[in-house]
Amino acid sequence: xxxxxxxxxxxxxxxxxxxxxxxxxxxxxxxxxxxxxxxxxxxxxxxxxxxxxxxxxxxxxxxxxxxxxxxxxxxxxxxxxxxxxxxxxxxxxxxxxxxxxxxxxxxxxxxxxxxxxxxxxxxxxxxxxxxxxxxxxxxxxxxxxxxxxxxxxxxxxxxxxxxxxxxxxxxxxxxxxxxxxxxxxxxxxxxxxxxxxxxxxxxxxxxxxxxxxxxxxxxxxxxxxxxxxxxxxxxxxxxxxxxxxxxxxxxxxxxxxxxxxxxxxxxxxxxxxxxxxxxxxxxxxxxxxxxxxxxxxxxxxxxxxxxxxx
Amino acid sequence: xxxxxxxxxxxxxxxxxxxxxxxxxxxxxxxxxxxxxxxxxxxxxxxxxxxxxxxxxxxxxxxxxxxxxxxxxxxxxxxxxxxxxxxxxxxxxxxxxxxxxxxxxxxxxxxxxxxxxxxxxxxxxxxxxxxxxxxxxxxxxxxxxxxxxxxxxxxxxxxxxxxxxxxxxxxxxxxxxxxxxxxxxxxxxxxxxxxxxxxxxxxxxxxxxxxxxxxxxxxxxxxxxxxxxxxxxxxxxxxxxxxxxxxxxxxxxxxxxxxxxxxxxxxxxxxxxxxxxxxxxxxxxxxxxxxxxxxxxxxxxxxxxxxxxxxxxxxxxxxxxxxxxxxxxxxxxxxxxxxxxxxxxxxxxxxxxxxxxxxxxxxxxxxxxxxxxxxxxxxxxxxxxxxxxxxxxxxxxxxxxxxxxxxxxxxxxxxxxxxxxxxxxxxxxxxxxxxxxxxxxxxxxxxxxxxxxxxxxxxxxxxxxxxxxxxxxxxxxxxxxxxxxxxxxxxxxxxxxxxxxxxxxxxxxxxxxxxxxxxxxxxxxxxxxxxxxxx
Numbered sequence: 011x012x013x014x015x016x017x018x019x020x021x022x023x024x025x026x027x028x029x030x031x032x033x034x035x036x037x038x039x040x041x042x043x044x045x046x047x048x049x050x051x052x053x054x055x056x057x058x059x060x061x062x063x064x065x066x067x068x069x070x071x072x073x074x075x076x077x078x079x080x081x082x083x084x085x086x087x088x089x090x091x092x093x094x095x096x097x098x099x100x101x102x103x104x105x106x107x108x109x110x111x112x113x114x115x116x117x118x119x120x121x122x123x124x125x126x127x128x129x130x131x132x133x134x135x136x137x138x139x140x141x142x143x144x145x146x147x148x149x150x151x152x153x154x155x156x157x158x159x160x161x162x163x164x165x166x167x168x169x170x171x172x173x174x175x176x177x178x179x180x181x182x183x184x185x186x187x188x189x190x191x192x193x194x195x196x197x198x199x200x201x202x203x204x205x206x207x208x209x210x211x212x213x214x215x216x217x218x219x220x221x222x223x224x225x226x227x228x229x230x231x232x233x234x235x236x237x238x239x240x241x242x243x244x245x246x247x248x249x250x251x252x253x254x255x256x257x258x259x260x261x262x263x264x265x266x267x268x269x270x271x272x273x274x275x276x277x278x279x280x281x282x283x284x285x286x287x288x289x290x291x292x293x294x295x296x297x298x299x300x301x302x303x304x305x306x307x308x309x310x311x312x313x314x315x316x317x318x319x320x
Numbered sequence: 321x322x323x324x325x326x327x328x329x330x331x332x333x334x335x336x337x338x339x340x341x342x343x344x345x346x347x348x349x350x351x352x353x354x355x356x357x358x359x360x361x362x363x364x365x366x367x368x369x370x371x372x373x374x375x376x377x378x379x380x381x382x383x384x385x386x387x388x389x390x391x392x393x394x395x396x397x398x399x400x401x402x403x404x405x406x407x408x409x410x411x412x413x414x415x416x417x418x419x420x421x422x423x424x425x426x427x428x429x430x431x432x433x434x435x436x437x438x439x440x441x442x443x444x445x446x447x448x449x450x451x452x453x454x455x456x457x458x459x460x461x462x463x464x465x466x467x468x469x470x471x472x473x474x475x476x477x478x479x480x481x482x483x484x485x486x487x488x489x490x491x492x493x494x495x496x497x498x499x500x501x502x503x504x505x506x507x508x509x510x511x512x513x514x515x516x517x518x519x520x521x522x523x524x525x526x527x528x529x530x531x532x533x534x535x536x537x538x539x540x541x542x543x544x545x546x547x548x549x550x551x552x553x554x555x556x557x558x559x560x561x562x563x564x565x566x567x568x569x570x571x572x573x574x575x576x577x578x579x580x581x582x583x584x585x586x587x588x589x590x591x592x593x594x595x596x597x598x599x600x601x602x603x604x605x606x607x608x609x610x611x612x613x614x615x616x617x618x619x620x621x622x623x624x625x626x627x628x629x630x631x632x633x634x635x636x637x638x639x640x641x642x643x644x645x646x647x648x649x650x651x652x653x654x655x656x657x658x659x660x661x662x663x664x665x666x667x668x669x670x671x672x673x674x675x676x677x678x679x680x681x682x683x684x685x686x687x688x689x690x691x692x693x694x695x696x697x698x699x700x701x702x703x704x705x706x707x708x709x710x711x712x713x714x715x716x717x718x719x720x721x722x723x724x725x726x727x728x729x730x731x732x733x734x735x736x737x738x739x740x741x742x743x744x745x746x747x748x749x750x751x752x753x754x755x756x757x758x759x760x761x762x763x764x765x766x767x768x769x770x771x772x773x774x775x776x777x778x779x780x781x782x783x784x785x786x787x788x789x790x791x792x793x794x795x796x797x798x799x800x801x802x803x804x805x806x807x808x809x810x811x812x813x814x815x816x817x818x819x820x821x822x823x824x825x826x827x828x829x830x831x832x833x834x835x836x837x838x839x840x841x842x843x844x845x846x847x848x849x850x851x852x853x854x855x
Contacts, residue, residue, distance in 0.1 A: 138511060163586020167447035174450050188745045227504045228453075231377030237391050245450070248443035287742050 053117065056092065056147075059099035060084060060112040061199065071313065072096035076198050076282065078180060078274045080112040083140055085270035087114075088313065090148040100199075105134045114140060141267065164260070165268050168252065171245045172271050178225055179242035179292050180278065182235065185221030189285045235288065243295040250299040257308070269309070276306040321362060323383040323690055324396070325374070328367040328484025328673060331627040332666025334687060335367070336478060338460060339393045342612075342619030343380040344687065346397060348661045349610045350408045364690030367673060369484045369493075372706045397612055410611045414442040441605055445613045448587070448604075452613075455583035456620040458508040463624065463634040465501035466509075467519045470629045482669030489703065512575045519576070520631055573633075580637035584650070587617060588641050592649040602653070610657075618661065621654045662687065 024032075058072070060080035066073035071088070072095060075081040087094055094114070101110050114135045122129070135143050184195045191214055196203055200213040225233055249272060253259055259268045279292045280303070286293055296302055324347060326340035335341050344365060347353055353363055374381030376390030382399060383389070389399045401409040464475045479485055479494045509515065590604055603614045624634050641647035663686040672689050693699070768774050 163589055164444070164447070166582075166586060167444070167451040170451040170454055171447045174454050188749060189742065223503070227500070229376075229378075230500050231371060231374065231390070234376050234391065237376070237395065241394070244446055248446040251440055251443040252447075254440075285738070285742075287739060 053095065056094045056117055057097050057115045058084065058087065058094050058112055059097045059103055059115070061100070062096055062098040063198070064098050067096045067098045074277055074281075075112075076278065077111070078177070078271075078278045079137070081274035081277060082267075082271045083112050083114075083137060085273055085309070085313075086141070086267055087144055089265045089270060090144040092144055092147050105136065112137060112140075114143070116143070165266070168249065168259075168268055169271060171248065172275055174228065175241045175245040176275055176292075178228065179238050180275065181221050181225060182233075182238055183284050183286060183292060184282075185218055186225070186233075187285065187287070189287075191218060194282065194284065236290070239288075239290045239292070239295070242292060243290060246292075246295045246299060246302065250302050253301050253305060255301070265309070272302075273306060273309045276302055277310070280306060321364060321385070323364050323366045325366050325368045325370070325379055325381045325383065327379050328369045328479075328482060329667050329669035330478035330482070330484075331474075331623070333622055333626060334365065334662055334667055336475075336484075336623075337379065338457070338616075338619040338623050339378075340380045340619070341622055342615045343393050343396050345610075345615035345618050345657075345661045346393070346400075346410065346612060348687075349410055349615065350400070352404075352408060361688045364688050366690040366692055367484060367669075368692050369489075372703065393616070410609070410615075411442065411445060413607075414445055414605070414611060445605075445611065448590075448613055449616055452587065452616055452620055456587075456624065458505045459580060459583055459634055460620060460623055461501035461505040462509070462519055463629065463631075464627070465498045466505060467629075467631050469520050469631045471498060474627060474629050478669075483673050484669065488700075508579070512579055514572060514575055518572045519633075576633055577637055577640075580634065581641070584638060584641055585646075588646040588650050591617070591653050592646055602656075614657070618654065618657050621650070622658060625651060625654055 058080075060075045060083070061077035062073065062075045062080070066075070072084060075084055075096070084096065099111060104110050105113060116132045116135060118131050119129055184190050192210075195217060196210060196214050199217060200209070203209040203213045222233075225238075229238070258265050259272065260266075262269075276296060279296050284291075284293065324343060326335045326344065327337040328335065330336035333341060334344050347363055354361060369379070371377050371379050371381075373383075373388065374390040375388055376392070376395070378390065378392045380393060380396055381388060381390050382396045384399075384403070389395055391398070397409075406412055463470060465471055476494050480490060485493055602608075603610045604617065605611060605613070621638075624638060627635075629635070638650060639647040641650065667687075673692065675691075769776070
C-alpha cells in the first residue's frame with residue numbers, strides 16, 4: 011500500500027546543509043541547577059506515598075495510615091521486612107497509570123562504576139505490582155511454599171471478601187453518614203478544607219458522590235443499609251472462623267497478604283472513632299469476635315517491638 | 321403461593337440475569353418445594369422484569385401473599401430460611417451449630433472444636449460467593465454488555481424479541497443495564513490495561529480473502545469481516561487485513577485469557593475432583609446435595625457458556641482451562657446440573673411471556689411459570705412516580721420501608737442527644753434535597769413564562785381587545801364614508817342635473833347636448849362623474 015516513491019525523497023526531509031548547521035546546537039550546555047530546597051533528598055530507602063497524617067508518618071516505622079488500602083500495603087512491606095519511609099500524600103500525586111494511592115518510589119540504583127551516564131530513575135510502582143517488588147526485596151527468606159501464597163484460590167476468595175463486602179461497609183460508615191463525613195473523613199482526605207471553610211461543603215459533596223457511585227456498583231437498586239452491614243457481619247464471621255485459634259491465617263508460619271489486609275481493616279474499624287448510630291455496625295461485629303480483636307492486638311505489638319526502626 | 325419475580329428468559333435459559341438463575345436453582349433444589357408432578361408446586365416464577373416491585377429495586381424479588389421481600393438472592397435465601405425455621409436452608413449443615421459463634425468469644429483453644437470443619441466450609445461459602453459475584457460477574461459484564469459486537473447482535477435483541485419489557489421501558493432499560501455493567505467492570509479492565517473497545521478486535525484475525533473466515537466463528541453471525549476490516553476498529557486498534565495478528569491483538573487475547581484463568585481456576589479446582597472419584601460428591605463441597613454456592617455457580621456459568629455470541633471469548637476461555645481438561649469437566653458439571661434444575665430443553669421466552677393461560681408451562685412442567693401482570697396505565701404511572709422519587713436519592717416509600725427498631729436499653733443523656741442531633745441532620749439533609757428539586761422545577765416554570773413559551777392572557781383583557789377592535793372598525797368605516805363625501809363636494813351644478821333630471825325634457829336636453837356639440841370643460845367633468853355614478 012505504500013506509494014512507489016522512496017521515503018527519503020519526501021518533501022519534509024531536512025537538507026544536509028541545514029542539518030549540519032543544526033547539529034552544532036546546543037552551543038553551550040550549562041550545568042544542571044540544584045533541585046529546589048523543598049524536594050525530598052534522594053534517600054536510599056524506598057518511599058511509600060500513602061494517605062496518612064504528618065504526625066502519624068513521623069512515628070518510627072511510619073505509623074499506621076487511616077486508609078485501609080494503604081495500611082494493607084504498609085503492613086505487607088513490613089511483613090516482608092522491607093524498610094521504607096511513609097510520605098503523607100493525596101490522590102493528586104498519583105502517577106497517571108495507576109488508580110490511586112498507595113504507590114512506591116523505589117530507591118535509585120547505585121551509579122554504574124565506569125562513569126557511564128546514570129540510568130534513569132526507576133518508575134513508581136503501583137499497587138498491583140507491589141507484591142512482586144516486595145517479594146524480590148524481601149529480607150526474610152521466603153520459602154518455596156510461600157511463592158504460591160497469593161495465588162491460592164482460597165486466599166484470593168477471602169481477599170475479595172474484604173475488598174467487596176467489608177470495604178463497602180467501611181465506605182458507607184465513613185462517607186454516607188453525615189457526622190463521620192464532616193468530622194472525620196473530610197479533614198483526613200481533604201486537609202485543604204480545614205484552612206478554607208468555603209471548600210468544606212464542596213469537598214464533602216465530592217467525596218460523598220464518589221462513595222455513592224462506588225457503592226451503587228454492587229447494589230444497583232436502593233442502598234439498603236441493613237443488608238450492607240449484614241453482609242459485612244457475615245464476612246467478619248467468616249474471617250473469624252477461618253482464623254480460629256491460629257496465629258496467622260491459613261495457619262501459616264509467617265504473615266502474608268491476607269494477614270496484612272485483615273489487620274488493615276480491623277485497625278481502621280477499631281481505632282478510627284466512627285460514630286455508628288444504628289444497630290449492627292462494624293465495630294459491634296468485630297468486637298463480638300474475640301479472636302479478631304486479639305489478632306489485631308498481636309500484630310500491633312509485633313509492629314511495636316519487631317522490625318520497626320527509624 | 322410464593323411468586324419469584326425475575327428478569328425474563330433469554331438464550332434458552334430461564335432468565336437473562338445470573339442472580340435470578342441462581343434464585344430459581346435454589347428453589348428447585350429444595351425438596352419440599354418440588355413435589356413430584358402432577359402435584360402443583362407452591363411457588364411460581366413470574367418473569368415480570370420489573371425491579372420497581374422490589375423494596376430494594378433489584379431482581380430477584382420474592383412475593384409471599386402480600387409481603388414483598390427484596391435484597392436479591394441473599395434476601396430471598398434468608399427469607400426462606402426464616403420462614404421454614406431452617407428446613408428450607410440448603411446451607412444448614414455447613415453452618416454447623418455455629419449460628420452465632422459464641423464459642424469463639426473466649427479466645428482459641430489449642431484444639432479446635434469438632435464441628436469447626438463444617439464452620440470453615442461455611443466461611444469458604446461466604447468467601448467464594450463474594451469471589452464469584454465479583455470476578456465472574458465482571459467477566460459476564462464484559463462478555464454480554466461491554467463487547468459491542470455481542471451487545472448489538474445478541475444481548476440487546478434478547479431483550480426485545482421475546483417481549484419481556486413493556487412500553488416504554490423497553491427503550492431505556494437495556495441501556496441502563498449496559499451502563500451499570502460499564503461501571504462495574506471499568507476497574508477490572510483498567511487493572512489489566514484493557515479498554516472497552518479492546519474486547520472485540522480479538523476476533524478480527526483473518527481478512528475476507530483468506531479461507532480462515534469460513535471457519536472463523538465470527539463469520540456466520542456478524543457478516544463479512546469487511547465491517548471491521550476497513551480501517552481502524554472501534555477503539556483505534558487497527559484491523560489486520562490479510563496479515564497475521566499484530567502484537568497488540570495477541571496481547572489483548574492474552575490479557576483476557578489471564579483474566580478468565582484467574583477468575584475461574586479456583587472455582588474449577590473445587591468443582592472437579594482430582595481423581596474423578598465417584599465416591600466424592602458432585603457439588604462444590606463434595607456432598608450429596610447442593611448448597612447455595614452451587615446455585616450461584618450454576619447461574620453465572622450458564623450465562624457464560626450457553627449464549628451463542630459473535631465474540632465467544634468467554635466460552636472458549638472456559639473450555640480451554642488447564643489445557644482443556646478442567647474446562648471440559650466444568651462444562652460437563654454445568655450441563656448436568658442445569659439438566660437437573662432447569663430441564664434439558666431450551667426455554668422459549670416468547671411462548672412463556674405471551675401465553676394466555678394462568679400457568680404457562682414449558683419444559684415438561686419442570687419450572688412453574690406464572691403470568692406477568694399487564695402493563696396498563698396505573699403501572700405506567702407507578703413507573704414514572706418511582707423514577708421521580710428516586711431522584712430524591714435514597715427515598716423509599718413508607719410501605720416499603722422496614723420498621724426502625726427503637727433501642728431497647730434506656731439511653732443516657734448523651735446518647736439521646738446524639739440520636740436527636742443525628743435525626744435533625746438527616747431531616748435537614750432531606751429537606752435540602754427536596755428544596756433543590758422544588759426550586760429547580762420552579763425555576764424551569766419561571767423560565768417558560770419569561771421567555772414567552774407560555775403566555776398568560778386574562779379574560780378581562782380579551783374583552784378590552786375586542787372592544788378596541790370594534791371601535792377601530794367603526795372609525796375606519798367613518799373615514800371611508802368621509803372620504804366618499806369629500807369626493808362628492810367637487811361636483812358642479814351641472815352634474816347635479818345628472819342626478820336629478822327634471823322629467824323627459826331634462827333627458828332630451830342631456831342627450832341633445834351630448835349629440836349636439838361639445839361644451840368646454842363640461843364634458844370632461846361629466847365624463848368622470850358619469851363614470852363615478854355608474855359605479
